[in-house]
Amino acid sequence: MTAIADPKSEPIATRHAYGDALVALGEAHADVVALDADLAVSTQSIKFGKRFPERFFNCGAAEANMMSMACGLAATGKVPYASTFAIFAAGRAYDQVRLGIAHNELKVRIGASHGGVSLGEDGASHAMIEDIALMRTMPRMQVVVPADYNQAYRAVVASYESNDAPMYIRFGRPSTPIVYEEIPESLGDGVDVLREGKDITLIATGHMVWRALEAADSLESEDGVEAEVLNVSIIKPLASDAVLESVSKTGVAVTAEEHRVAGGLADAVRSVAAEQHPVPIFAVGMGDEFSVSGTGEACMEHFGLTARAIADRAREALVLKPIVSRPPLFGPEWT
Amino acid sequence: MPANLARVSHLRPVPDPKPPALGEDLEPTIPELERWATLLRCECVRMLAVAKSGHLDSSLSAADVIAALYYRVLRHDPRRPDWPERDRFVLCKGHAAPIQYAALAHHGYFPLEDLMGLRQIGSQLQGHPDMNRTPGVEVSTGSLGQGLSMCVGIALALRLDGLDETAHVFGLLSDGDCQEGQTWEAATAARHFGISNITAIVDYNHLQTDGTTEEVMDTADVRAKFEAFGWDSVEIDGHDMASVVEALERSRTLDRPAAIVCQTKKGKGISAMEGQFGFHGKPPSPELAADALEELETRLEEQTRALQPSEEGARE
Numbered sequence: 027m028t029a030i031a032d033p034k035s036e037p038i039a040t041r042h043a044y045g046d047a048l049v050a051l052g053e054a055h056a057d058v059v060a061l062d063a064d065l066a067v068s069t070q071s072i073k074f075g076k077r078f079p080e081r082f083f084n085c086g087a088a089e090a091n092m093m094s095m096a097c098g099l100a101a102t103g104k105v106p107y108a109s110t111f112a113i114f115a116a117g118r119a120y121d122q123v124r125l126g127i128a129h130n131e132l133k134v135r136i137g138a139s140h141g142g143v144s145l146g147e148d149g150a151s152h153a154m155i156e157d158i159a160l161m162r163t164m165p166r167m168q169v170v171v172p173a174d175y176n177q178a179y180r181a182v183v184a185s186y187e188s189n190d191a192p193m194y195i196r197f198g199r200p201s202t203p204i205v206y207e208e209i210p211e212s213l214g215d216g217v218d219v220l221r222e223g224k225d226i227t228l229i230a231t232g233h234m235v236w237r238a239l240e241a242a243d244s245l246e247s248e249d250g251v252e253a254e255v256l257n258v259s260i261i262k263p264l265a266s267d268a269v270l271e272s273v274s275k276t277g278v279a280v281t282a283e284e285h286r287v288a289g290g291l292a293d294a295v296r297s298v299a300a301e302q303h304p305v306p307i308f309a310v311g312m313g314d315e316f317s318v319s320g321t322g323e324a325c326m327e328h329f330g331l332t333a334r335a336i337a338d339r340a341r342e343a344l345v346l347k348p349i350v351s352r353p354p355l356f357g358p359e360w361t
Numbered sequence: 362m363p364a365n366l367a368r369v370s371h372l373r374p375v376p377d378p379k380p381p382a383l384g385e386d387l388e389p390t391i392p393e394l395e396r397w398a399t400l401l402r403c404e405c406v407r408m409l410a411v412a413k414s415g416h417l418d419s420s421l422s423a424a425d426v427i428a429a430l431y432y433r434v435l436r437h438d439p440r441r442p443d444w445p446e447r448d449r450f451v452l453c454k455g456h457a458a459p460i461q462y463a464a465l466a467h468h469g470y471f472p473l474e475d476l477m478g479l480r481q482i483g484s485q486l487q488g489h490p491d492m493n494r495t496p497g498v499e500v501s502t503g504s505l506g507q508g509l510s511m512c513v514g515i516a517l518a519l520r521l522d523g524l525d526e527t528a529h530v531f532g533l534l535s536d537g538d539c540q541e542g543q544t545w546e547a548a549t550a551a552r553h554f555g556i557s558n559i560t561a562i563v564d565y566n567h568l569q570t571d572g573t574t575e576e577v578m579d580t581a582d583v584r585a586k587f588e589a590f591g592w593d594s595v596e597i598d599g600h601d602m603a604s605v606v607e608a609l610e611r612s613r614t615l616d617r618p619a620a621i622v623c624q625t626k627k628g629k630g631i632s633a634m635e636g637q638f639g640f641h642g643k644p645p646s647p648e649l650a651a652d653a654l655e656e657l658e659t660r661l662e663e664q665t666r667a668l669q670p671s672e673e674g675a676r677e
Binding site for chain 1: 445449491492493499500501502503504506507508510511512513514515516517518519521522542543546547549550553554
C-alpha cells in the first residue's frame with residue numbers, strides 16, 4: 027500500500043500533488059515508471075525523476091514519441107505515468123494516445139498539467155481548453171479533474187491502486203484553495219456533494235469547485251438561495267445517478283468549468299439530464315474562443331470564470347426556472 | 362473452409378504446408394526460409410482475395426524479412442505468447458498485417474483457417490494488428506510513425522526487468538514510417554537512452570499510395586539518416602534471404618540500436634505486381650489472384666522439390 031502524505035491546508039497547485047503522490051507510488055510499487063517531455067519541473071514529475079532516476083524517462087520536446095513509448099512500456103508490464111502540459115498531452119499527441127493507449131486499454135496515466143486558461147501568461151498556444159472534450163469522446167479513456175491538492179493526491183494514488191483502464195488526469199498551474207481538509211479515502215463515484223441545498227445545483231470541476239462554493243455563499247447571503255454544490259472529479263465515466271439525484275431535487279443547475287462548454291462538463295451533465303430528467307442547465311465556461319495572455323487570475327476574470335459569474339448565472343437560471351422549465355418527469359415537485 | 366469458398370479454385374488451401382521447425386536444433390537453411398517466404402506470400406494472396414480488401418503489395422515486399430524473423434531469428438514460443446523472455450516483433454507498418462498473420466498462423470498462434478476471416482466482422486484478424494484480439498501481436502499499430510516509439514518503450518521495460526541482454530525488439534517500418542516525424546523522435550530517443558536491443562528494419566519498397574516515394578516525398582538516404590542519429594546502419598537487398606538473415610542476426614550482437622534498410626519491391630513474387638504503382642491498398646481481382654497463386658505455387662513446388670534431396674544430404 028502506498029503511504030499517504032499529510033494533507034495540505036494552504037493554497038497549493040494540484041500539479042504538486044501529482045509530483046508528491048507519484049513519489050509515494052514509486053516507493054510502494056516497482057512497476058511504476060514516469061515519462062515527461064522537458065516539463066518535469068512544471069508538471070512536478072521531476073520529484074519522481076530525482077528519487078527513481080532509472081525509472082524516469084525525460085523524452086525531451088517530443089510528446090508523440092513519449093506517448094507511444096508509454097504504450098510500449100505498459101504493453102511490457104510497467105505502469106507508466108506520462109506527463110506534460112495538457113495542450114500537448116491531449117492535443118499534439120492525440121493520435122498516439124488514441125491508438126497506443128486508449129485502444130489498447132493499457133494502464134497508462136496521462137498527467138496533464140497546466141490545463142485551462144489559468145496557465146496565464148503563455149497565452150492561447152499553451153492554454154488547453156478542449157482537452158476534456160477530446161478525452162471524453164475518446165473510447166475507453168477515463169477523465170479525472172481533481173479540485174484541490176488533497177483530492178488530486180488521492181486521484182493519483184487511486185489511479186494505480188483501484189483502476190486499470192486508461193486515464194487522463196488534469197492538473198492546474200496556479201495555487202488553488204483547499205476544498206478537502208483531509209486527503210479523501212477515495213474519489214468515490216467521482217461526484218461529491220460538498221454543500222447541500224434545495225434551490226439550485228452548482229456542478230463544478232477542477233479550479234471552479236472552490237469558486238462554486240464561494241458562489242453558493244454569495245447566493246445564500248445576498249439572495250437567500252440554498253444552492254447545492256457538486257464537485258465532479260470524474261467527468262468520465264460520469265456518475266449520472268448522483269447528478270440526477272441533485273437536479274431532480276433542485277430542478278435547475280449551473281455547471282462551471284475552466285474549459286469549453288462544448289464537449290466539457292456542461293455537455294456531459296446536459297446529456298445525462300436531457301435523456302433522463304430534463305431540467306434547465308446553464309453553463310459557465312469558455313465559449314468559441316481562445317485564451318489570451320495575462321496572469322492566471324486575470325485570464326479567469328477575462329473569460330468570466332469566477333465565483334461572481336457562477337452566482338450571476340445561477341440568478342439568471344433561477345429567474346428563468348419557472349419560465350423555461352416544465353415539471354420534471356421524475357422526482358418531487360419543485361417548490 | 363466454408364463450402365462456398367471451396368468451389369472457388371484459386372481459394373484452395375496452399376499445398377503441403379510443412380509444420381514449423383519448432384523445438385528442432387537445426388536452424389532452417391536459406392533455401393528453406395525462401396520456401397517459407399513463398400508459402401506466406403501464397404497465404405496473403407488467398408487472404409486478400411477472400412477479404413476483397415487490404416494491402417497485398419505491401420505485405421509481399423516484407424515476406425522475406427518476415428520469414429527470416431519468424432522461422433529463424435526471433436526467439437518466440439507460440440505455446441506461450443506471453444513468455445517474458447521472448448523477442449518482441451512490432452509491425453510498425455501495420456497495413457502489412459496479412460504477412461504477419463500468415464506467419465503467426467503457420468506457427469500455431471491461431472488456426473490456419475482463421476486467416477480467411479481477415480478484415481471480416483467477428484474475426485480476430487483486424488485490418489491492422491490489434492494486441493488485444495490477436496495472439497502474437499505485441500502492440501496495436503496502423504498509424505504510421507508510432508511503431509518505433511513503441512519499440513523504444515518495450516526495450517526500456519525489458520531493461521528494467523533485466524532482460525535486455527536476452528530479449529531483442531525488432532520493428533518493421535515502411536517508407537511511410539520514415540516520412541513521419543515521430544520515427545525520428547524515436548530514433549533520437551533510442552540512442553539517448555542507450556538502447557542496444559532494438560533493430561529497426563525498413564521495408565523500403567519505393568511505392569506509396571499516391572505514387573513513388575521519390576515523387577510523393579523523397580526521404581533521401583534513410584540509411585545515412587539512421588547513421589546520423591547514432592545508429593548502426595546498413596543497407597541490403599531485402600529479398601536476398603542470406604543477406605536478410607545475416608543482417609538480422611548481426612544486429613542483435615551490437616552495442617547500439619541497429620537499422621537495416623531493406624531495398625525491396627512492392628508486390629515481390631507476383632510478376633504482374635512487382636514494382637508496379639497502383640496496387641497499394643487494393644485487393645487483387647479474382648483473375649489476378651488466380652494468376653498470382655499459380656505463379657507462387659509453381660515456385661513453391663520448385664522450392665519444395667529442390668529441398669527434398671539436398672535436405673537429406675546437408676543434414677547427414
